Amino acid sequence: xxxxxxxxxxxxxxxxxxxxxxxxxxxxxxxxxxxxxxxxxxxxxxxxxxxxxxxxxxxxxxxxxxxxxxxxxxxxxxxxxxxxxxxxxxxxxxxxxxxxxxxxxxxxxxxxxxxxxxxxxxxxxxxxxxxxxxxxxxxxxxxxxxxxxxxxxxxxxxxxxxxxxxxxxxxxxxxxxxxxxxxxxxxxxxxxxxxxxxxxxxxxxxxxxxxxxxxxxxxxxxxxxxxxxxxxxxxxxxxxxxxxxxxxxxxxxxxxxxxxxxxxxxxxxxxxxxxxxxxxxxxxxxxxxxxxxxxxxxxxxxxxxxxxxxxxxxxxxxxxxxxxxxxxxxxxxxxxxxxxxxxxxxxxxxxxxxxxxxxxxxxxxxxxxxxxxxxxxxxxxxxxxxxxxxxxxxxxxxxxxxxxxxxxxxxxxxxxxxxxxxxxxxxxxxxxxxxxxxxxxxxxxxxxxxxxxxxxxxx
Amino acid sequence: xxxxxxxxxxxxxxxxxxxxxxxxxxxxxxxxxxxxxxxxxxxxxxxxxxxxxxxxxxxxxxxxxxxxxxxxxxxxxxxxxxxxxxxxxxxxxxxxxxxxxxxxxxxxxxxxxxxxxxxxxxxxxxxxxxxxxxxxxxxxxxxxxxxxxxxxxxxxxxxxxxxxxxxxxxxx
Numbered sequence: 001x002x003x004x005x006x007x008x009x010x011x012x013x014x015x016x017x018x019x020x021x022x023x024x025x026x027x028x029x030x031x032x033x034x035x036x037x038x039x040x041x042x043x044x045x046x047x048x049x050x051x052x053x054x055x056x057x058x059x060x061x062x063x064x065x066x067x068x069x070x071x072x073x074x075x076x077x078x079x080x081x082x083x084x085x086x087x088x089x090x091x092x093x094x095x096x097x098x099x100x101x102x103x104x105x106x107x108x109x110x111x112x113x114x115x116x117x118x119x120x121x122x123x124x125x126x127x128x129x130x131x132x133x134x135x136x137x138x139x140x141x142x143x144x145x146x147x148x149x150x151x152x153x154x155x156x157x158x159x160x161x162x163x164x165x166x167x168x169x170x171x172x173x174x175x176x177x178x179x180x181x182x183x184x185x186x187x188x189x190x191x192x193x194x195x196x197x198x199x200x201x202x203x204x205x206x207x208x209x210x211x212x213x214x215x216x217x218x219x220x221x222x223x224x225x226x227x228x229x230x231x232x233x234x235x236x237x238x239x240x241x242x243x244x245x246x247x248x249x250x251x252x253x254x255x256x257x258x259x260x261x262x263x264x265x266x267x268x269x270x271x272x273x274x275x276x277x278x279x280x281x282x283x284x285x286x287x288x289x290x291x292x293x294x295x296x297x298x299x300x301x302x303x304x305x306x307x308x309x310x311x312x313x314x315x316x317x318x319x320x321x322x323x324x325x326x327x328x329x330x331x332x333x334x335x336x337x338x339x340x341x342x343x344x345x346x347x348x349x350x351x352x353x354x355x356x357x358x359x360x361x362x363x364x365x366x367x368x369x370x371x372x373x374x375x376x377x378x379x380x381x382x383x384x385x386x387x388x389x390x391x392x393x394x395x396x397x398x399x400x401x402x403x404x405x406x407x408x409x410x411x412x413x414x415x416x417x418x419x420x421x422x423x424x425x426x427x428x429x430x431x432x433x434x435x436x437x438x439x440x441x442x443x444x445x446x447x448x449x450x451x452x453x454x455x456x457x458x459x
Numbered sequence: 460x461x462x463x464x465x466x467x468x469x470x471x472x473x474x475x476x477x478x479x480x481x482x483x484x485x486x487x488x489x490x491x492x493x494x495x496x497x498x499x500x501x502x503x504x505x506x507x508x509x510x511x512x513x514x515x516x517x518x519x520x521x522x523x524x525x526x527x528x529x530x531x532x533x534x535x536x537x538x539x540x541x542x543x544x545x546x547x548x549x550x551x552x553x554x555x556x557x558x559x560x561x562x563x564x565x566x567x568x569x570x571x572x573x574x575x576x577x578x579x580x581x582x583x584x585x586x587x588x589x590x591x592x593x594x595x596x597x598x599x600x601x602x603x604x605x606x607x608x609x610x611x612x613x614x615x616x617x618x619x620x621x622x623x624x625x626x627x628x629x630x631x
Contacts, residue, residue, distance in 0.1 A: 202612070203609060203612040204608070204609050204610060204612050206607070208607070229607060231571060231575075231607070232571060232572060245575075250602065251602055252575055252602070252603060252605075273575075273579055273602070273603060275572050275575045275576060276572040276575075289572070289576065291576055291579040291580070291583075291603070293583055293587075294534075294579055294580040294581075294582070294583025294584065294587075294601075295580075296576040296579065296580070317573060317576040317577065317580065319572050319573060319576050320572055333572075333573065335532075335573075339532065340570075340573055363570040363572075363573055364570050364572065377570055379568075379569075379570075383568075383570075403567075403568070405570050405571070406570065406571065421567065423614045424613070424614045426567065426609075426612065426614070450571075451571065
């Protein structure tokens with residue numbers, strides 16, 4: 001009787017796995033970039049006052065106030081919401097002082113390409129963002145975005161996008177990315193998503209659910225129901241799949257969750273526990289760590305299936321792993337020296353070399369998408385987020401708290417997200433900090449949150 | 460098959476107190492009590508009402524020594540752990556149809572991935588000790604919960620010490 005029951009449970013593993021999943025998220029709509037006619041480009045008028053660079057962002061204009069699925073009040077109200085999203089994006093980066101749309105004059109549709117300069121030149125904004133939104137006959141929205149230098153009365157850059165109504169926020173993020181890139185010289189990062197673990201319940205009985213959201217916390221969605229513990233998600237570079245750890249069959253195992261179909265498969269057919277999943281930058285490979293008889297090593301498997309290759313062989317815990325942007329090297333964590341330290345190896349497992357030599361323990365290394373830095377958790381008493389060069393030099397702390405861990409990079413490699421655990425209560429929250437360490441802020445999430453994983457910029 | 464006999468045998472006489480949820484038959488053939496194995500073991504007879512096959516029965520029999528504790532970042536079996544595991548092994552020698560899972564845990568002062576691997580290592584250290592004492596490996600499973608399931612909720616040395624543990628749990 002008991003044997004039968006066990007067998008049944010085993011056979012039902014695949015359907016059971018699906019039982020912890022909520023409904024699948026809707027597929028991504030397509031954002032089409034369109035040419036905006038005409039326009040001049042100029043240079044930024046004052047490069048020296050980054051931190052105080054004021055940007056006025058009034059509501060986007062509309063050609064006619066039309067009904068849209070994106071806003072119950074029509075496209076005029078949607079124009080204000082677009083400006084609100086852009087303003088929120090550009091805040092808290094240590095670069096800009098964005099303001100709007102409330103308290104600012106509302107430009108008319110013709111003024112989008114011909115700003116009323118007298119009404120902007122006496123404000124404390126050096127930069128001006130204008131934009132419009134139009135509803136097309138098929139319901140899709142056309143959003144135009146223009147950046148002006150107020151002192152020069154000059155257009156710096158413009159761009160436009162056609163989006164399905166439910167993706168209207170993505171047009172705002174694209175506009176914020178345009179402004180950010182043009183003014184900072186850095187790559188964009190707002191139009192991206194974050195996977196993380198939502199936590200609820202008391203410290204000794206936490207529910208941990210896989211969840212996803214936009215980079216600003218909007219469009220939040222739970223992927224798992226919380227019946228079994230989910231941990232350590234990672235978005236595939238094309239956002240079509242999620243790797244994460246689930247206890248759905250009672251043991252910790254890595255699953256590949258397909259966002260389009262809502263189905264998931266085991267990363268490897270093995271009865272051994274698997275941890276710490278990671279993608280290669282091109283999405284073709286998956287790294288995972290597997291424990292056999294208590295000894296954990298790092299393995300690589302083709303993302304579309306195939307045999308696994310073991311990359312580490314030393315006794316001890318070899319775990320994690322993060323590819324360099326060119327996919328040729330892997331930074332990982334190992335306690336082969338007696339405590340957690342950070343090592344680099346070639347992608348085939350050869351040339352393993354320790355790079356962290358500064359006392360304490362060093363864990364959870366993540367290679368920057370720019371390739372120039374490795375973010376990690378430094379443990380010496382407290383747990384702090386730090387960065388170092390890929391050769392292990394120039395260690396620099398970005399945070400100072402009781403327990404900050406598990407850094408993940410913004411797509412442009414300028415901001416690091418991590419999670420913070422509160423002493424005593426065990427409550428967790430997501431935070432981000434820029435590379436100066438000066439601009440730290442908490443991300444709003446519906447519940448406590450851990451294990452953030454930032455995906456790349458959306459196409 | 461043997462297992463059913465054992466359950467029946469043990470429940471005899473204490474059924475009223477048992478409060479167990481296993482499907483024990485209403486009619487208990489008392490003559491089968493004589494088939495109870497291992498009567499000459501050094502383990503004291505179980506005097507509570509817990510039925511064989513339950514976690515309570517096991518914990519009572521090993522006198523609460525179903526948990527072993529570890530130092531920070533360590534997974535070695537010290538003499539206290541060894542004594543506890545020897546008691547567990549005696550129980551498993553006596554009740555040869557019982558299988559267990561050893562749950563490995565870590566305290567909150569570690570990173571999540573590493574603690575999962577560390578919990579697995581601790582569970583295996585305890586398992587290997589039992590196997591070394593003659594318990595078949597097939598009867599001892601392992602699972603790691605890392606730092607995800609603390610028993611002590613404080614953020615202090617005492618709580619962390621209680622959370623760095625390997626817990627032996629009867630599979631039922």
